[in-house]
Amino acid sequence: MNIGFIGVGGMAQAIIGGLLNAKTFAPAEIVVHSHREESYLPYAQAHDLVAAKSNQAVAAASDLIVLAVTPNVAPAVLAEIKDELTADKTLISIVAGLSLADIAAITGAGLPTLRTLPNVNVEVGAGMTAVAANAVLTGDRLKAALRVFNTIGSTTTLAEDQFGVFSALAGSSPAYIDFFIDSLSRAGVKHGLTKAQATAIAAQATLGSAKMVLKSDKIPFELIDQVSSPGGSTVAGLLAMEEAGLMTAVVKGIDATIKRDAGETD
Numbered sequence: 001m002n003i004g005f006i007g008v009g010g011m012a013q014a015i016i017g018g019l020l021n022a023k024t025f026a027p028a029e030i031v032v033h034s035h036r037e038e039s040y041l042p043y044a045q046a047h048d049l050v051a052a053k054s055n056q057a058v059a060a061a062s063d064l065i066v067l068a069v070t071p072n073v074a075p076a077v078l079a080e081i082k083d084e085l086t087a088d089k090t091l092i093s094i095v096a097g098l099s100l101a102d103i104a105a106i107t108g109a110g111l112p113t114l115r116t117l118p119n120v121n122v123e124v125g126a127g128m129t130a131v132a133a134n135a136v137l138t139g140d141r142l143k144a145a146l147r148v149f150n151t152i153g154s155t156t157t158l159a160e161d162q163f164g165v166f167s168a169l170a171g172s173s174p175a176y177i178d179f180f181i182d183s184l185s186r187a188g189v190k191h192g193l194t195k196a197q198a199t200a201i202a203a204q205a206t207l208g209s210a211k212m213v214l215k216s217d218k219i220p221f222e223l224i225d226q227v228s229s230p231g232g233s234t235v236a237g238l239l240a241m242e243e244a245g246l247m248t249a250v251v252k253g254i255d256a257t258i259k260r261d262a263g264e265t266d
């Protein structure tokens, strides 16, 4: 089974990296093309992937076609490959804000289509991907499309009107969590650690805390209490962070992310 990528930017490369690590597809089953030869050809050569000469050629050569271009060009790219999108193929879109109805308006409703919103952590097999299938993507065809994302992380089926909030909480949040890790790390540097030491320590603490939340039957606030010794240092730090407005800052950031995803500008 061949999987083709139209657009080979940051997110497509994260997915391909995850799929190669997980051995979900052999390199010879992965077909790529994007509009700048200098960006996709060296990448294809470095990973032994199949470099196609056009977007249509990707669609023609693939069973699963991943639309991985930016939202502003996605409708034009779909129109360009429309004739190759026969009903024996499955279209997988990762384009934020592009609905199944938007896609069907260009491709027709008979094309099996999976709308997804993955996050960059698919590259290390720890992704979080939302999925919504259209009415004609069912049975083994649906399983084959879901397998792409199940082998590189977790998936959750979501109503399309929840993709905006999901995109903020999972699609964009790796950037916000990295910002938090970097803030911890800078504080470590302020107090004498090297940046490399501080970043490794902060990242491992973040990874462990996420695992605890997922494995434990406690809610995060109970875990916070478990760390906060009476009269101790943690509660002093928590109160200082809250005085600086940490929770409000996070919620405001997520609000702004959702607004932009919905097409609103400042």
Ligand SMILES: NC(=O)C1=CN([C@@H]2O[C@H](COP(=O)(O)OP(=O)(O)OC[C@H]3O[C@@H](n4cnc5c(N)ncnc54)[C@H](O)[C@@H]3O)[C@@H](O)[C@H]2O)C=CC1
Residues within 6 Å of the ligand: 006, 007, 008, 009, 010, 011, 012, 033, 034, 035, 036, 039, 055, 068, 069, 070, 071, 073, 077, 094, 095, 096, 117, 118, 119, 120, 171
């Ligand atoms: N970066 C992320 O963490 C996430 C991104 N997404 C979605 O993934 C899509 C891609 O995002 P990024 O990889 O971040 O952007 P990017 O800018 O890194 O990649 C876009 C790719 O599309 C190619 N491209 C542009 N016009 C083209 C055309 N006419 N034909 C073929 N290829 C063309 C570019 O050369 C580039 O390879 C977007 O729609 C975004 O909403 C979804 C979830 C997470």
Ligand SMILES: O=C(O)[C@@H]1CCC=N1
Residues within 6 Å of the ligand: 096, 167, 171, 172
């Ligand atoms: O920044 C963006 O628009 C995309 C959507 C989710 C993550 N990156």
